Amino acid sequence: MTDIKDIWQNQPTEENIMITLSDIRERAQALQSRIRLRNGALYFYSFANIAITLFLISRGVSPRYTMPGLLILVAHIFVIWQLWWRTSARAFPGHLMGTAALDYLRHELSRQRDALSGAWLWYIAPFMPGLIWELWLRATLHPANMPPTADRLMVLFLVLSALFFWAAVGLGFSLAAARLDLRLERLNTLKAE
């Protein structure tokens, strides 16, 4: 049999295509357009939320929940901004593309790990003030048409649901971060070889 390297280097490839500079520039334009479109969608989402909340406040719908509602709205905007900021220009971090593969991989994994392990701070914590405030308002509402026991059970159900949901979110992030930690450890071992 011929040498395996020769076979490899002389293999036929169907992608015998010529990617021209104008193709590359078109792709650069398309990337910019995608970024603009995504940002536009995020801004639209934020402004729509702000508009609806302001409309509800001006109409006096559920005035007790106005302030916590605003806090949750601010949290949404903050999280959207964080997602945008953390994912922007990620597809091809130009200054890193020419680094050695192990360093590049470590940087990619570290960035993901840091985002996940810090998620409680930028993804969970921003919602807490508004959520706790809303729960407290609901706990002290005591609707006249609801028996006290049913009211207490309803409050307990809401609190436990919120706890369960956010604990699951936090746990999901932590597990993903721990998996990345293991991969980073393996990379560090490789680097030390």
Place this chain on the structure above:
Amino acid sequence: MDTTRQDQFYLRAVAEFGPALNRLARTYEADASQRLDLLQDMHFALWRSFAGFSEQCSLRTWVYRVAHNVGISKRVRRRRGGLASLEELTDAPAQGSPEDDTHVARALDRLRQLIRALKPPDDQVMLLYLEDMDAQAIGEITGLSARAVATRIHRIKALLARDFGQGASP
């Protein structure tokens, strides 16, 4: 760096290493349409990277680093499980016999399958070895030490000898 110089580096890189980029994309991506996307991503990343290329390493090292890093990004995003190290693959029983590999296409398929089953950076070392790079060049591209590369090349040779019935040239 002005655009013209960036363009010139890109055109030179494509002229010299275009076929190697095709082979790399074909190995990393089995699906034809995804492969074309990956290849375009590599070219795009390469063109962009030349804006910051100050010739601190050879053009070949730069091109392979960028192309492999695009491949790594794709693999990291996919988070596919079940990848093996060279050591694990060498210890695993061989699939098929060397006689099966008299057909070149089948040998290439098996080579690609082997590489796709490997974890980074073992997959990269094997790819670069097949591209006939020496240990020093592989170390520069992957960031592995010379000793680590030498160990891997030794395992790759054992793997190729077992699965393809030959000792690939060093």
